[in-house]
Amino acid sequence: xxxxxxxxxxxxxxxxxxxxxxxxxxxxxxxxxxxxxxxxxxxxxxxxxxxxxxxxxxxxxxxxxxxxxxxxxxxxxxxxxxxxxxxxxxxxxxxxxxxxxxxxxxxxxxxxxxxxxxxxxxxxxxxxxxxxxxxxxxxxxxxxxxxxxxxxxxxxxxxxxxxxxxxxxxxxxxxxxxxxxxxxxxxxxxxxxxxxxxxxxxxxxxxxxxxxxxxxxxxxxxxxxxxxxxxxxxxxxxxxxxxxxxxxxxxxxxxxxxxxxxxxxxxxxxxxxxxxxxxxxxxxxxxxxxxxxxxxxxxxxxxxxxxxxxxxxxxxxxxxxxxxxxxxxxxxxxxxxxxx
Amino acid sequence: xxxxxxxxxxxxxxxxxxxxxxxxxxxxxxxxxxxxxxxxxxxxxxxxxxxxxxxxxxxxxxxxxxxxxxxxxxxxxxxxxxxxxxxxxxxxxxxxxxxxxxxxxxxxxxxxxxxxxxxxxxxxxxxxxxxxxxxxxxxxxxxxxxxxxxxxxxxxxxxxxxxxxxxxxxxxxxxxxxxxxxxxxxxxxxxxxxxxxxxxxxxxxxxxxxxxxxxxxxxxxxxxxxxxxxxxxxxxxxxxxxxxxxxxxxxxxxxxxxxxxxxxxxxxxxxxxxxxxxxxxxxxxxxxxxxxxxxxxxxxxxxxxxxxxxxxxxxxxxxxxxxxxxxxxxxxxxxxxxxxxxxxxxxxxxxxxxxxxxxxxxxxxxxxxxxxxxxxxxxxxxxxxxxxxxxxxxxxxxxxxxxxxxxxxxxxxxxxxxxxxxxxxxxxxxxxxxxxxxxxxxxxxxxxxxxxxxxxxxxxxxxxxxxxxxxxxxxxxxxxxxxxxxxxxxxxxxxxxxxxxxxxxxxxxxxxxxxxxxxxxxxxxxxxxxxxxxxxxxxxxxxxxxxxxxxxxxxxxxxxxxxxxxxxxxxxxxxxxxxxxxxxxxxxxxxxxxxxxxxxxxxxxxxxxxxxxxxxxxxxxxxxxxxxxxxxxxxxxxxxxxxx
Numbered sequence: 001x002x003x004x005x006x007x008x009x010x011x012x013x014x015x016x017x018x019x020x021x022x023x024x025x026x027x028x029x030x031x032x033x034x035x036x037x038x039x040x041x042x043x044x045x046x047x048x049x050x051x052x053x054x055x056x057x058x059x060x061x062x063x064x065x066x067x068x069x070x071x072x073x074x075x076x077x078x079x080x081x082x083x084x085x086x087x088x089x090x091x092x093x094x095x096x097x098x099x100x101x102x103x104x105x106x107x108x109x110x111x112x113x114x115x116x117x118x119x120x121x122x123x124x125x126x127x128x129x130x131x132x133x134x135x136x137x138x139x140x141x142x143x144x145x146x147x148x149x150x151x152x153x154x155x156x157x158x159x160x161x162x163x164x165x166x167x168x169x170x171x172x173x174x175x176x177x178x179x180x181x182x183x184x185x186x187x188x189x190x191x192x193x194x195x196x197x198x199x200x201x202x203x204x205x206x207x208x209x210x211x212x213x214x215x216x217x218x219x220x221x222x223x224x225x226x227x228x229x230x231x232x233x234x235x236x237x238x239x240x241x242x243x244x245x246x247x248x249x250x251x252x253x254x255x256x257x258x259x260x261x262x263x264x265x266x267x268x269x270x271x272x273x274x275x276x277x278x279x280x281x282x283x284x285x286x287x288x289x290x291x292x293x294x295x296x297x298x299x300x301x302x303x304x305x306x307x308x309x310x311x312x313x314x315x316x317x318x319x320x321x322x323x324x325x326x327x328x329x330x331x332x333x334x335x336x337x338x339x340x
Numbered sequence: 341x342x343x344x345x346x347x348x349x350x351x352x353x354x355x356x357x358x359x360x361x362x363x364x365x366x367x368x369x370x371x372x373x374x375x376x377x378x379x380x381x382x383x384x385x386x387x388x389x390x391x392x393x394x395x396x397x398x399x400x401x402x403x404x405x406x407x408x409x410x411x412x413x414x415x416x417x418x419x420x421x422x423x424x425x426x427x428x429x430x431x432x433x434x435x436x437x438x439x440x441x442x443x444x445x446x447x448x449x450x451x452x453x454x455x456x457x458x459x460x461x462x463x464x465x466x467x468x469x470x471x472x473x474x475x476x477x478x479x480x481x482x483x484x485x486x487x488x489x490x491x492x493x494x495x496x497x498x499x500x501x502x503x504x505x506x507x508x509x510x511x512x513x514x515x516x517x518x519x520x521x522x523x524x525x526x527x528x529x530x531x532x533x534x535x536x537x538x539x540x541x542x543x544x545x546x547x548x549x550x551x552x553x554x555x556x557x558x559x560x561x562x563x564x565x566x567x568x569x570x571x572x573x574x575x576x577x578x579x580x581x582x583x584x585x586x587x588x589x590x591x592x593x594x595x596x597x598x599x600x601x602x603x604x605x606x607x608x609x610x611x612x613x614x615x616x617x618x619x620x621x622x623x624x625x626x627x628x629x630x631x632x633x634x635x636x637x638x639x640x641x642x643x644x645x646x647x648x649x650x651x652x653x654x655x656x657x658x659x660x661x662x663x664x665x666x667x668x669x670x671x672x673x674x675x676x677x678x679x680x681x682x683x684x685x686x687x688x689x690x691x692x693x694x695x696x697x698x699x700x701x702x703x704x705x706x707x708x709x710x711x712x713x714x715x716x717x718x719x720x721x722x723x724x725x726x727x728x729x730x731x732x733x734x735x736x737x738x739x740x741x742x743x744x745x746x747x748x749x750x751x752x753x754x755x756x757x758x759x760x761x762x763x764x765x766x767x768x769x770x771x772x773x774x775x776x777x778x779x780x781x782x783x784x785x786x787x788x789x790x791x792x793x794x795x796x797x798x799x800x801x802x803x804x805x806x807x808x809x810x811x812x813x814x815x816x817x818x819x820x821x822x823x824x825x826x827x828x829x830x831x832x833x834x835x836x837x838x839x840x841x842x843x844x845x846x847x848x849x850x851x852x853x854x855x856x857x858x859x860x861x862x863x864x865x866x867x868x869x870x871x872x873x874x875x876x877x878x879x880x881x882x883x884x885x886x887x888x889x890x891x892x893x894x895x896x897x898x899x900x901x902x903x904x905x906x907x908x909x910x911x912x913x914x915x916x917x918x919x920x921x922x923x924x925x926x927x928x929x930x931x932x933x934x935x936x937x938x939x940x941x942x943x944x945x946x947x948x949x950x951x952x953x954x955x956x957x958x959x960x961x962x963x964x965x966x967x968x969x970x971x972x973x974x975x976x977x978x979x980x981x982x983x984x
Contacts, residue, residue: 012426012429012634016429019401019630020401062653063650063653066636066650066653067636068630276639277621278624279621279624280620280621280624281599284501284502284598284599284600284622285501285502285598287502287601288505291613291616292668294622295643295668
């Protein structure tokens, strides 16, 4: 089969897999799916130089993201792999280890030249290996985050969490703490009444309107990030903003669980542009009379400013919001970001 | 809105293979002839600028369905292949079935049965605009449970919980969800209920909307092939209900929970409504930006959707440029919309320009159109490359075909249908068109509106369906006390007979079938059938003379053999004769001879004649029949004496 149509088919299948799942798959499995897709694309396209690779990755990721607007992960993974390829090229050519501190600026001319002419065939194997490493890192990130729960949750803590039902990472974070013998209480803020009954045993489910009254007794708030940005702000499932504001009012620390693949390297000047809208939640029989007059604002995410977040719990460590910019350098190359 | 997690855990049991989906890609309705040029295939009709079929496949992808059969008429096979190219990866098996010369859903089903493509239970999506926002797990389970309990529970129709615009009715048993009453094709908002229905717990429901989705067993498909006059699934439902005691099958109704929506479009009005509902995200996760696998849409507040060119995607959404008077709008790529235009509940195709101070409400507008300043467009369908000059008020419920430059002089005519070229009247024999002001104005020959489907069934026409009524006569005779549907039945039978008479080989089999289908459609009793078939027969031009009648009776013997076996039917035949006797003077002296002739040809039996003769009220007729009555009595006595 022609390699081009083959790639189109791969991408389409990826989109179908994403859309078929409702509710959405966990973000770590989407991340792994993306890694596999890009690995296959690189393997099939077989780009000759680094510049080719970068260009093709950019265009594929842009298009994939445009069909699934709420999945910033697709862009993140594309840029990460691009950075991996860059590193491989530089190492192969006997260059110095890339120095993240200096890479805030663009590469010097020498490196640029080297990247341009580098023969990608030679590094192909190494690139495949490092892509595999990336996917293992994604797989293990949930465990890594969960294991940090012992450092953050203590006996007699009262922890308020949000979106426990949809986040597996949050679930394992809490269960890990319970297993390691922490005696804390968990209050779960649920979005819909039906979740009140399905909540796991170790939590007390409450609804969003009760948050204000329960906040004074709370000692920690744990949220899940949908994406976080270099300026220390982040997107959390809708409802999180209210919780975080109340937490600030009562001086309760807010931890945000943020696996590295959710770190989006762009400064989002307008977080509203990322709001992806969800359903119209009115009962369907109302459509008989109200069709044409309905505008149901039901955003999927809230944007949290950096001052509302105490710590991001990433898979490697806990970081304060102002350090996220530094973390960005570990995973992305400034050149890629600038060219995107 | 998340369905309960339990809905996802219960997998399909191994012994039950997943349902196959049968999607019909065409709408066989001449109503859509004016837009045939832009959208030859109904499945490609744009809802929010996304071809409708993409929505169907999007929700099918989330259900258990793995095999999809896309059925399409031969002319549109190319479109189906395109759809297949885009979607085949989403399903394990994706087949396009192109059937030549099909004119209804029924024809498609017959073709499927002939090719032996239907091997088990299937989900029939008889309209390519059917949308739904669930994965149907509980509904399919319920269908399977019913099938296991009783193999005769052959079909489950899916309805959504919403008052329907046509106010059609259903009678459902509230305990078992069994369908008990279904409206006749000629009056969707009337039901004939008997007293006992209410004792048996039948709910009459007006608050349900059909979804165009049905779970069927294989038997339903064979129903279509057994009755080759059936055009749609409704005919099968009527057949099953009317022959409840013979077939022993039952149809069930599954109503979706209140939060779950489903809808389908069958005329322009419902298309515009579907477009609005889709823009307002009633069917989430089925939303415009996630339905097309190859194009890119952004969703913005106020339900504004913008299609992006694949080569110019930017990460951050473009700042929206529409004025704040606009909401519920879907725009194609590279549209030029003035900031001062007011657009609501509409869908506008790519490269279209809308100038300032123009109002567009509840409309669907195609590609490359030019709409001038100060126009008003409300509830209209506009095709591609149309020009609307400055200051035009497009009449409500107008349909404007491709390439038309709207002539201002026609703006006064309500519900106008304008085309660039004359209609091919041979292909669409229900329609006519006339040239006016450089355009062609299309009409239904019998005068119904294009925009809206009529609930009395009079404006539903398949592309080649036979003429089914003559509206003039129906409205003239309304006060003669005869039931409308009976009257309609009579007219239909008469037309069928005329046609048979004209044809060279007078096939009784076909005539009987046509009469039977008219009987089902009009929902008339056996007595009325007997009476009206003969009444229609007598009105035939051949029957001006007794001789002609006698010849025809002999050659149409099969017909009479079919309908007049019992005494009761024979009496109704004679009642028709009596009516004719009273109405037509020239007929009178022929009556005794006619009756005698039919007696001799074994169409009538003496018991029937005698009983009828007893009941005659008209004195002249009674006296003229006396001779035959005497003769019959005499021969009877003779027979009796012979036996002694």
